Amino acid sequence: MLELFSAGMEYYILGFATLVGFYMAANIGANDLANAMGTSVGSGALTMNQAVVVSMVANMIGAVMAGGHVTNTIRKGMIDPSLLAGSPEKLLLGMFAALLAAGIWVQLATHFGLPVSTTHSIVGAVVGFGIMAVGFGAVSWGTVIAIVLSWVISPVAGGIIGGGVYLFIRRKIQTSETPYEKTQRYAPWLLTVVFTVLILSVIFKGLKNLHLNLGFGTALIIAVPFAIAAGYAGKVLLSRLGGEGCRWIRGDEEEKVECVFLYLQIITACYVAFAHGANDVANAIGPLAAIFAVVKTQTVSMQVEVPAWMLAAGGAAVGGGLLAFGSRVMQTIGKKITEITPVRGFSAEFGAATTILICSRFGLPVSTTHVLVGSVVGVGFMRGMGVLDLRVIRNILYSWFITLPFTLLLSMVIYKLLVILFA
Amino acid sequence: MRTTFMSLFYKSPFVNLNRHADKVRECARVFHKAVKCHLDKQCEMFDDLTDQVAVLESEADAIKRNIRGHLPKGVLMPVDKFQFFMYLREQDKVVDAVEEALYWLAYRPQGLEDEVGEDTLFLVGKVIPAIEALSPLVEKASEFFKSRSEALRNEIKSVIRDIRQAEHEADHLERELIHKVFSTVKDPLTVFHLIRLVETIGSIADHAQNASDMMRAMIAE
Numbered sequence: 001m002l003e004l005f006s007a008g009m010e011y012y013i014l015g016f017a018t019l020v021g022f023y024m025a026a027n028i029g030a031n032d033l034a035n036a037m038g039t040s041v042g043s044g045a046l047t048m049n050q051a052v053v054v055s056m057v058a059n060m061i062g063a064v065m066a067g068g069h070v071t072n073t074i075r076k077g078m079i080d081p082s083l084l085a086g087s088p089e090k091l092l093l094g095m096f097a098a099l100l101a102a103g104i105w106v107q108l109a110t111h112f113g114l115p116v117s118t119t120h121s122i123v124g125a126v127v128g129f130g131i132m133a134v135g136f137g138a139v140s141w142g143t144v145i146a147i148v149l150s151w152v153i154s155p156v157a158g159g160i161i162g163g164g165v166y167l168f169i170r171r172k173i174q175t176s177e178t179p180y181e182k183t184q185r186y187a188p189w190l191l192t193v194v195f196t197v198l199i200l201s202v203i204f205k206g207l208k209n210l211h212l213n214l215g216f217g218t219a220l221i222i223a224v225p226f227a228i229a230a231g232y233a234g235k236v237l238l239s240r241l242g243g244e245g246c247r248w249i250r251g252d253e254e255e256k257v258e259c260v261f262l263y264l265q266i267i268t269a270c271y272v273a274f275a276h277g278a279n280d281v282a283n284a285i286g287p288l289a290a291i292f293a294v295v296k297t298q299t300v301s302m303q304v305e306v307p308a309w310m311l312a313a314g315g316a317a318v319g320g321g322l323l324a325f326g327s328r329v330m331q332t333i334g335k336k337i338t339e340i341t342p343v344r345g346f347s348a349e350f351g352a353a354t355t356i357l358i359c360s361r362f363g364l365p366v367s368t369t370h371v372l373v374g375s376v377v378g379v380g381f382m383r384g385m386g387v388l389d390l391r392v393i394r395n396i397l398y399s400w401f402i403t404l405p406f407t408l409l410l411s412m413v414i415y416k417l418l419v420i421l422f423a
Numbered sequence: 424m425r426t427t428f429m430s431l432f433y434k435s436p437f438v439n440l441n442r443h444a445d446k447v448r449e450c451a452r453v454f455h456k457a458v459k460c461h462l463d464k465q466c467e468m469f470d471d472l473t474d475q476v477a478v479l480e481s482e483a484d485a486i487k488r489n490i491r492g493h494l495p496k497g498v499l500m501p502v503d504k505f506q507f508f509m510y511l512r513e514q515d516k517v518v519d520a521v522e523e524a525l526y527w528l529a530y531r532p533q534g535l536e537d538e539v540g541e542d543t544l545f546l547v548g549k550v551i552p553a554i555e556a557l558s559p560l561v562e563k564a565s566e567f568f569k570s571r572s573e574a575l576r577n578e579i580k581s582v583i584r585d586i587r588q589a590e591h592e593a594d595h596l597e598r599e600l601i602h603k604v605f606s607t608v609k610d611p612l613t614v615f616h617l618i619r620l621v622e623t624i625g626s627i628a629d630h631a632q633n634a635s636d637m638m639r640a641m642i643a644e
Contacts, residue, residue: 035428174571175644254572332429339435341569373431380499386569387433388499395430 010295017096021288022317024103028118028280029321031106032368033059034329036272037322039349039372041330042340045265048330052323054266055273060315062277063285064308066201066360078123078147079130083138084300092294093418094129094411095287101125101411102283105403116399117367122283123147124404128411150364151400154355155374162351162375165190166384169343173257180256184238187260192231194264194271194350199223201278201357261342268349275356276368277315282306283365285314339386344379351375370396433498437565439490440511444558446483447517450476451554454521457528458547464534473525480522487515501568502641510641513634514561517554520627527620538607539600539617546596546624553589553631556582560638567642579642583635590632597625 037055040046046054084091102121109116123144130138169190173182203219214222238260241248249259289306340348352372359366373392380388453475460466490511494500500507528535535543560582567575604617 038428170571175573175576177573179572253574254570258570329429339432339569343570369428372428376428376431377499380501383501383568384571385499386435386501387494388431389433389497390499391495391497392431394497 013092013096013295014292017099017288017291020096020099020103021284021291021314024099024106024118024122024284025281025314025317026321026324027103027106028284029059029318029323030325030329032118032280033273033276033318033322034326035369036276036352036372037269037326037330039340039345039376040265040269040272043262043265043342043345045262045342045345046269048327051269051330052319052327054270055276055322056316056319058270058273059277059281059318060312062274062279063281063311063315063318064277066204066274066278066357078126078140078143079134079138080140081300083134088294088298088300089422090133090419091300092291093422094126094133094415095290095294097129097411097415097418098122098125099284099287099291100414101128101407105407105410109399109403116403117151117370118283119280119365119367120151120400120403121407122287123365124407125411126287127404128408129415131408132412132415147364148400148404150359150362150366151370154359154364154366154371155377155396157358158351158355158371158375159378159381160351161354161378162348163378163382163384165350166344166347166379167382169261169347170382170384174343178253180242180253180260183257183260184235184242187238187264188231188235190264190346190350191234191267192227194267195227195230196220196223197354197357198271198274199226201275201361204361258342261346265342265346265349268346268353271353272349272356272368272372275353275360277318279356279360279366280368281311281314281318284317285310288314344384347379347384348372348375351378434493435565436490436494436500436507437561437568439486440507440514441558441561441565443483443486443490443511443514444561446479446486447514448555448558450479450483450518450521451551453479454525454554455547455551457525458544461528462535462540462544469529473529476518476522476525480518483515483518487511506637506641510634510637513630513637514557516630517557517627517634520623520630521554524620524623524627527616527623531616535617535620536608536613539604542596542600542603543621543624546593546600546621549589549593549596550624550628550631553586553593553628556586556589557631557634560586560635564638564642576642579638583639586631586635590628593625593628597621 033055037046037051040054041048041051081091084094099122102118102125105121105125106116106118127139127144169186172186173179176182200219200223203214203222238249242256242260249256251259285306289310292310294300349372352368352375355371355375356366356368359371373396376385377388377390377393379385453472457469457472457476460469460472491508494504494507498504534540560579563575563579563582567579600621601618604614604621608614608617
C-alpha cells in the first residue's frame, strides 16, 4: 500500500495529474476548438494559421478572464464535497479517475469518429466516482438532471439565436435592393450586440474575483455604453474602409456585403474561441485544480481557487492540442466546407458563442461542438446553409446516451483500481 | 480525422446539377448541328452527331442517378427536395427529348420534305435558346442560394422569362408547322412522321419551361 500524502508521492501525483489534465486539455483543443474555428476557416474569414493564432489567444483570454477563477471543489456542484470531508484521498483519487476516464473516452471516441463531448465525458466521470466513493446519495441528481437538460436546450437555443440572426440579415440586408447600404446601417448594431454579450460575460465571470457582485441591471448599464462605442467604431471603420477604390471592402454589392461580414466573422471567431476558453478549459483544469488543492492542503475544501497560471496553462495546452492535432481537422473543414459564407458563418458563430456564454453564466457545462452544430442547423432550417446531414443529430443523441454511462462506469472502475493500489 | 462538425456538411447537389445542365447545353449544340446536317442531305456526319447526343444523354443520366442516389432522408437542403428532384427530372427530360427528336429524324434517312425542312430548322432555332438558358439558370441559382441576393433573384427571374418566351414562340411555330404539314403533305405516313417529329422538338422547349417553372418555385420567398 502506498502513502498518498508522503512528501515524495506529492510530486509524482502532481506531475502525473498535470500530465493527464493537459492531455485532456490537448484533446479539447484538437476536437472542440478545431470545430469551433472550422466555420471561420470554411468561409475564408481566417486562414489556417490565422485561425490557430486567433483561437489560441482568444481561448486563453477566455480561460483566464472568464474561465471560473472560483470553481466548486467537485465540478459544478454535482457532488456534495462535505461528504468527503474526512477523506481527502478519496477526492484525490476520484478526480484522478475522472480525468483519466474522460480522457480515455474522448481519445477512444475520436479514434472511432463518435461525436462525443469532452464536457459530457467529465460530467459522467465525476458522477461515477461520486457514486463509487460515497454512494448514490452523494450525487446531487437535481444538478445532474439540470445539466443533462442543458445539453438538449443549448443546441436548440444556439439554433434559435443563429437562425434568428441569419433571418434578420437575410430579410433586412441580403434581400434588400441596396444590400451594402443596409449592411452599413445594421452591421454596427450587430457589432453592438456581440460586444454587449461579450462584455456582460466578462463582467459576470471574469470580475467575480473582485467581489463586485453586480446585478444584471448594473452590469448592463456598464456593458451597453462600451458596446455602443464598439458599434460606433465599427460604423466609422465601415465608412472609411468601404469608400471608392478601397482595397478592403470592394466588389459588387453582394461581394461587399460578404466582405463586411468577413470582418465581422473574425470578431465572432474570437468570440467563439473566447466562449470556448470560458466554458471548456475548466473541464480539464477544474479537476486538476481540485487535485492540487487536496495535495497541498490535505483537506477537502468547499471551494478551490483555480490559480490564473493554471487556467493560462490549460488555455495554452488547449492551444497546443489545436496546433498539434487540430490543424488537420481545420484544414479539412476549410477545404470541404465551401458552403459556409461569411454571413452564414457569422450567424452560426454568433448563436453558438452567445448560447455558450449564457450557459456558462448559469454554470451549465455545455458542449461547444454540439451548440455549434445546433446553431448551424438553425441557420439551415432558415434555408440559409448549404446541404446539411441531419443524421449527425441522431449520432449526437446516441453519443449523449453512450457518453454518460460509459465514462461513469469507466471512472468507477479506475477509481476502484486506484483505491486498491493506494488506499 | 472526421469530426461531428464536418459530418454535418453534405456535398451540395448543385455542383452536379450544374454538370447536368452543362451536358444539356452541350446536347443542344450537337442537336442543332445534327438537324442542319440532316436537312443538308449531303452531310455524312448525322449518325456521328446522333451518337454524340446518345453519349451525352447517358452521361447526363449517370449524373442524374448520382444526384438522386446521394440525397438520402435526413438531408436538409436550402430548397424543397421535392421541387429540386422535379427540376432535375424536367432538365433530364430535355436531353431525352433531344435524343428522341434525333431518332425520329433518323427514321427518314432520305431527309425531310423541302416545304417543311426550313421551318423545322427554324423551330429548332427557337428551341435551342430555351435549352441553353438552363445552364446559366442553375449557375445563378446555386449562387443565389448562397447569397440570397435580390439582384441575383431578379436575374434568375429574367432568365426564366426568357425561357418562357422561347417556349411560347416555339409553341406558336409548332402549331403553324403542324398546320402546314396537314395542308401540304399528302402521304399519311409522312404526316405521321412529321407530326411526331415536330411535337417532339416542341416538347424540348416544354420541358425546359417546366424546369424553369420549378426553379421559379425554388427561388420563391
